[in-house]
Amino acid sequence: MVTDGWLWVPIKWNWWMKIQMATAVVGILGNLLVIVLLFxxxxxxxxxxxxxxxxxxxxFVTSIFMIPLPTAERVPMTILGEVYCRLIFSKFLLFSSSAASIMALTSIAIERYIAVVHPLRCKELLSRRRIRTAIVLTWILGVTLYTPLLYTNFRNPQQECEWGFPSREIQILIGVGLFSTQFLIPMIVSLTVHGLTARTLHRKANLYLGENKNPDANPSLRHVIAKKRVLQTLFLVIMFFIICWGPIQTGYMLFDLGIIPVTFVGSTIQHVFIILALWNSCANPFIYAIRYPEFRKAIRELFNPNRNDASLFGDRGVNSSPFRTNVL
Incomplete structure (x- = not known):
């Protein structure tokens, strides 16, 4: 379809487009549910x-940008055509929001470490102002990391959107940089602080078990159990992030290093890796529902005016049996 210098190609509903659309819908609905419950x-x-x-x-934002759109095979020689190539064709918005998601996940792991390992300074270090600042920084960092996409995607003289790198060195630098900042460093930081947090919780659980093995009569043990449940849920979220993002991030880095051929771009394996990465944006609500009883209860009470509006993922004391006090 030609309109004002634009030549639009309809969406080809092949198998990966159908899966991508289904993933987008599930991600939008699932994450919207989490947002509403927390609000x-x-x-x-x-x-x-x-x-x-x-x-x-x-x-949620990532899932919105995940929705398939018609592709412009030809763009006009205008600022709007240039913006389309650099912003939409490059999928800059999708990658930036997914980067913000990864940064937020890393921030949660660090927050849990501070809350468990440094409880006396928790209120000071995790004040509302600092948490809001951290959230703003996750988005600033996510947008900044993918700024190179605005320069490696452009409109060529044939009025087509094209991607390319100014030099081989810059391609390698961008590839290694994105792999490190979007996968390797978040993975190392998240797993490291998670391990340190779990070790501290294990020690505290053993200490409080020695005092009184009945959680109902031991408030300190109840808080350890509450922290443990949040930590276990977070661990599954981290592992799913590694499983989903590992293949595509590794594939892109190997492509930028020249280890795998250019045929990787647009190949079936690339589409499989992309779909796997996109699944990460819709998986977390299911993990919360499966592993976190308070989340399931909150869903049941969603439209109940007399619902309990206590903190959903906070360290509330919970009733549990001594059998469930083993900490990761």
Missing amino acids: QRRKKSRATDTLIGALATAD
Whole structure:
């Protein structure tokens, strides 16, 4: 279809486009549910709730940009055509929001570490102002990291959107840089602080078990159990992030290094890796529902005016049996 210098190609609903559309719908609905539940409890929310809300928001935005759109095969020689190539064709918005999601996940891991390992300074270090600043920084960092896409995607003299690098060295620099900042460093930081947090919780659980093995009569043990449940849920989120993003991030880096051929771009394996990465944006609500009883209860009470509006992911004391006090 030709309109004012634009030549639009309709969406080809092949298998990966259908899966991408389904993933987008599930991601939008699932993350919107998380946002609504946390918004209802905003007055009593804690740092964890706020950061998980930021993660859900980033995944929600990512899911919106995931929706397939018609492609412009020819663009006009105008500023609008140039903007399309650099902003839409490059998928800059999709990658930036997914980067913000990864940064938010890393922030949650660090927040859990501070809350468990440094409880006396928790209120000071995790004040509302600092948490909001951290959320803003996740978006600034996400947008900044993918700014090179605005320069490596452009409109050529034939009025087509094209991608390319000014030099081989810059391609390698961008490839290694994005792999490090979007996968390797977040993975190392998240797993490291998670391990340190789990070790501290394990020690505290053993200490409080020695005092009284009945959680109902031991408030300190109840808080350890609450922290443990949040930590276990976070661990699954981190592992799913590694599984989903690992293949495509590794594939892009190997392509930029010249280890795998240019045929990787547009290949079936690339589409499989992309779909796997996009699944990460719709998986977290399911993980919360499967692993976190309070989340399932909040869903049941969604339209109940007499619902309990306490912190959803905060360190509330919970009833549990001594059998479930083993900490990761």
